[in-house]
Amino acid sequence: MTLEENTLDNLVSETEVQIKNTNGLHMRPAMQFVDAANRFECDITVSNDQASVDGKSIMQMTMLAATAGSKLKITARGPDAEQAVNVLRELVEEKNFNEKAPKARKKN
Amino acid sequence: MKVKNGIAVSPGIAMGKCLIIDSEDYLIPRRSIKPSQLRTEVQKVRNAFESAIEELTDVQERGNAQQAGIQQRQMKDIFAVHLRFLHDRSLRKRITDMVHTELVTAVYAVSKTLRDVASHFGRIKDPYISERAADIYDIERRLLRQLLGKKREDVKHLTEEVVIVARQLSPTQTAGFNREFVKGLAADAGGRTSHAAIVARSLGIPAVVALEDFTECVNGGDIVIIDGNRGVVIVEPDDETIELYRQYSSQFHQLGRKLDAIRQKPSVTRDGVKITLLGNIEFPDEAELVLGKGGEGIGLYRTEFLYLNSPTEPTEQDHYDAYAETVAAFKHRPVIIRTMDLGADKYTQSRRFVPEPNPFLGLRSIRFCLRNLGLFKTQLRAILRTSVLGQVKIMFPLITNTHELMQAKMILRDVMEDLDEASIEYNRNIEIGIMIETPSAALTASPLARDADFFSIGTNDLIQYTLAVDRGNEQVSTLYSAAEPAVLKLIRNVVQDACRAGIDVAVCGEMASEPDYIMLLLGLGIRTVSIAPAMIPEIKQVIRSVTIEHCNRLARNVLAMTSERQVSSFLRDAARKVLPEAF
Numbered sequence: 001m002t003l004e005e006n007t008l009d010n011l012v013s014e015t016e017v018q019i020k021n022t023n024g025l026h027m028r029p030a031m032q033f034v035d036a037a038n039r040f041e042c043d044i045t046v047s048n049d050q051a052s053v054d055g056k057s058i059m060q061m062t063m064l065a066a067t068a069g070s071k072l073k074i075t076a077r078g079p080d081a082e083q084a085v086n087v088l089r090e091l092v093e094e095k096n097f098n099e100k101a102p103k104a105r106k107k108n
Numbered sequence: 109m110k111v112k113n114g115i116a117v118s119p120g121i122a123m124g125k126c127l128i129i130d131s132e133d134y135l136i137p138r139r140s141i142k143p144s145q146l147r148t149e150v151q152k153v154r155n156a157f158e159s160a161i162e163e164l165t166d167v168q169e170r171g172n173a174q175q176a177g178i179q180q181r182q183m184k185d186i187f188a189v190h191l192r193f194l195h196d197r198s199l200r201k202r203i204t205d206m207v208h209t210e211l212v213t214a215v216y217a218v219s220k221t222l223r224d225v226a227s228h229f230g231r232i233k234d235p236y237i238s239e240r241a242a243d244i245y246d247i248e249r250r251l252l253r254q255l256l257g258k259k260r261e262d263v264k265h266l267t268e269e270v271v272i273v274a275r276q277l278s279p280t281q282t283a284g285f286n287r288e289f290v291k292g293l294a295a296d297a298g299g300r301t302s303h304a305a306i307v308a309r310s311l312g313i314p315a316v317v318a319l320e321d322f323t324e325c326v327n328g329g330d331i332v333i334i335d336g337n338r339g340v341v342i343v344e345p346d347d348e349t350i351e352l353y354r355q356y357s358s359q360f361h362q363l364g365r366k367l368d369a370i371r372q373k374p375s376v377t378r379d380g381v382k383i384t385l386l387g388n389i390e391f392p393d394e395a396e397l398v399l400g401k402g403g404e405g406i407g408l409y410r411t412e413f414l415y416l417n418s419p420t421e422p423t424e425q426d427h428y429d430a431y432a433e434t435v436a437a438f439k440h441r442p443v444i445i446r447t448m449d450l451g452a453d454k455y456t457q458s459r460r461f462v463p464e465p466n467p468f469l470g471l472r473s474i475r476f477c478l479r480n481l482g483l484f485k486t487q488l489r490a491i492l493r494t495s496v497l498g499q500v501k502i503m504f505p506l507i508t509n510t511h512e513l514m515q516a517k518m519i520l521r522d523v524m525e526d527l528d529e530a531s532i533e534y535n536r537n538i539e540i541g542i543m544i545e546t547p548s549a550a551l552t553a554s555p556l557a558r559d560a561d562f563f564s565i566g567t568n569d570l571i572q573y574t575l576a577v578d579r580g581n582e583q584v585s586t587l588y589s590a591a592e593p594a595v596l597k598l599i600r601n602v603v604q605d606a607c608r609a610g611i612d613v614a615v616c617g618e619m620a621s622e623p624d625y626i627m628l629l630l631g632l633g634i635r636t637v638s639i640a641p642a643m644i645p646e647i648k649q650v651i652r653s654v655t656i657e658h659c660n661r662l663a664r665n666v667l668a669m670t671s672e673r674q675v676s677s678f679l680r681d682a683a684r685k686v687l688p689e690a691f
Binding site: 026027028031034035054056057058059060062063065 | 185188189192193195196197198228232233237240
């Protein structure tokens with residue numbers, strides 16, 4: 001995690017996360033991510049090797065089509081950047097979007 | 109430029125702006141606005157989103173109050189997704205940006221943007237996401253409902269030439285088509301004898317069906333080429349392709365003019381046998397097309413348009429006016445009017461409390477009429493009244509046994525008595541025939557021939573019921589074939605029984621309008637066919653180029669074959685030898 005301080009508005013915070021839940025970043029996790037992102041004031045950008053999208057837009061996040069195991073970079077810019085990045089990282093990695101990770105449970 | 113392949117079902121080339129019809133009949137034309145209208149249009153976009161959100165939130169809340177079964181929970185999830193999209197600012201911005209930069213209406217920007225998004229989703233490999241394309245279309249419809257409200261335009265009010273694109277076309281939608289403006293059809297679903305194909309052939313416009321996802325590749329207003337000869341459609345063609353198609357089009361017209369030149373020539377084989385060529389029509393104004401192409405009468409006058417084109421049941425006068433116009437134009441030439449043949453469609457289904465699970469095998473057509481005597485008698489009265497104006501014949505569809513035919517004839521006699529009491533004139537000796545379109549009727553043609561004045565073999569449905577294939581289902585439409593030995597056996601059976609009973613037998617299904625099959629039908633003993641008017645010249649050309657002897661030999665060969673593939677390639681080769689330029 002890096003932290004650059006210019007002004008409060010230009011506070012940038014970044015992190016890399018790995019998608020762990022079974023079906024990747026499909027609808028429900030995308031919705032949770034976007035809901036969480038929208039709670040913050042800062043701009044949030046999510047990127048992989050191919051694209052960079054607005055983390056607050058459900059349309060763009062869905063189009064990112066991040067499958068299980070893929071790595072994403074979350075970049076936040078604004079006064080609450082650090083907080084945003086923390087919350088989002090936790091959502092993706094620790095809570096697995098409140099879903100089970102692969103191999104943890106058989107799907108029925 | 110995008111090129112897609114489908115099934116060619118009506119010949120010709122059309123190039124023009126496309127108009128997409130979805131199941132709600134929305135027009136989504138590209139319309140430009142002036143800079144002074146920008147503010148209004150952008151506001152329309154905002155209002156549409158807000159109203160849609162309000163509507164959806166309302167639906168969700170009502171859902172919450174009810175029992176939470178699995179389906180309700182799934183609906184809740186779906187609506188939650190839709191709400192997120194409606195709240196997505198970047199989506200809204202994309203739409204309003206389009207309004208600004210391209211100076212187009214709110215409706216168009218909404219539709220185009222959402223279709224682009226849906227199309228993008230559709231291309232993603234992950235099925236969870238590609239399936240979301242359907243959600244995007246749903247959101248599009250919701251927004252369009254807000255934007256178009258009561259001002260919904262429909263296809264009946266076209267003012268410029270268009271090419272129609274749809275998932276599939278129902279009789280309701282095509283009932284409003286005007287040949288002057290509708291220049292071609294492209295459909296995602298359907299096969300050779302789906303409704304879209306039949307309508308295109310009667311209108312004489314090119315059509316390609318079974319394109320699967322074509323509606324997701326186009327936007328209203330795009331230039332589309334429909335190649336009804338090769339089964340290809342092209343969106344936003346490049347200059348080279350446009351030029352190529354201009355050439356194809358002119359070649360095709362030349363061929364057409366050549367065929368039209370034989371309009372005045374008699375429909376007689378090389379060894380002097382007369383074959384009667386009649387036309388199939390759906391609307392009164394196609395009657396002149398039949399005459400124009402050299403047809404000798406109407407072998408099948410489909411009357412469903414009267415029921416589909418209006419919100420209320422047609423009156424006796426409505427029927428009379430429609431039939432009288434056609435009969436008068438034909439004078440002494442036969443006009444065979446088929447009684448109402450509706451079933452698995454909006455008209456009869458919307459009147460149900462519980463939709464039929466299997467409408468094709470349900471209360472449709474003559475069965476529906478026999479249970480709705482008011483409606484049936486109204487049509488019969490009108491037909492009888494027109495019978496004094498010319499050579500009118502009545503035909504009952506979907507008859508499966510003699511009992512049904514007796515019932516229908518009894519009702520007709522009742523109506524005749526009513527007319528007698530009111531001293532209204534009609535032709536007492538009007539000929540009454542039936543369509544042979546079920547295996548049941550084909551196998552018992554002999555007893556049926558005792559009570560019918562003529563037969564008309566409806567090969568479309570006969571093939572469908574015999575092979576157990578839904579002709580409109582693009583998943584199995586390749587299984588549907590007139591070249592199946594089972595079908596040919598049945599046709600031969602019907603012709604033999606009709607000949608023994610001394611009654612006329614015609615073929616009025618699409619099979620008769622295909623050059624590949626006409627020689628076989630002649631060889632099986634058919635001497636009258638009723639086909640799409642546009643095909644009359646070509647079929648006449650084949651008839652004039654063959655001898656009955658040759659056709660008989662061909663039929664004998666074919667009847668000995670056991671595979672559809674063998675039959676169809678044999679017939680194709682035989683037809684190619686007779687009419688090489690058409691291939």
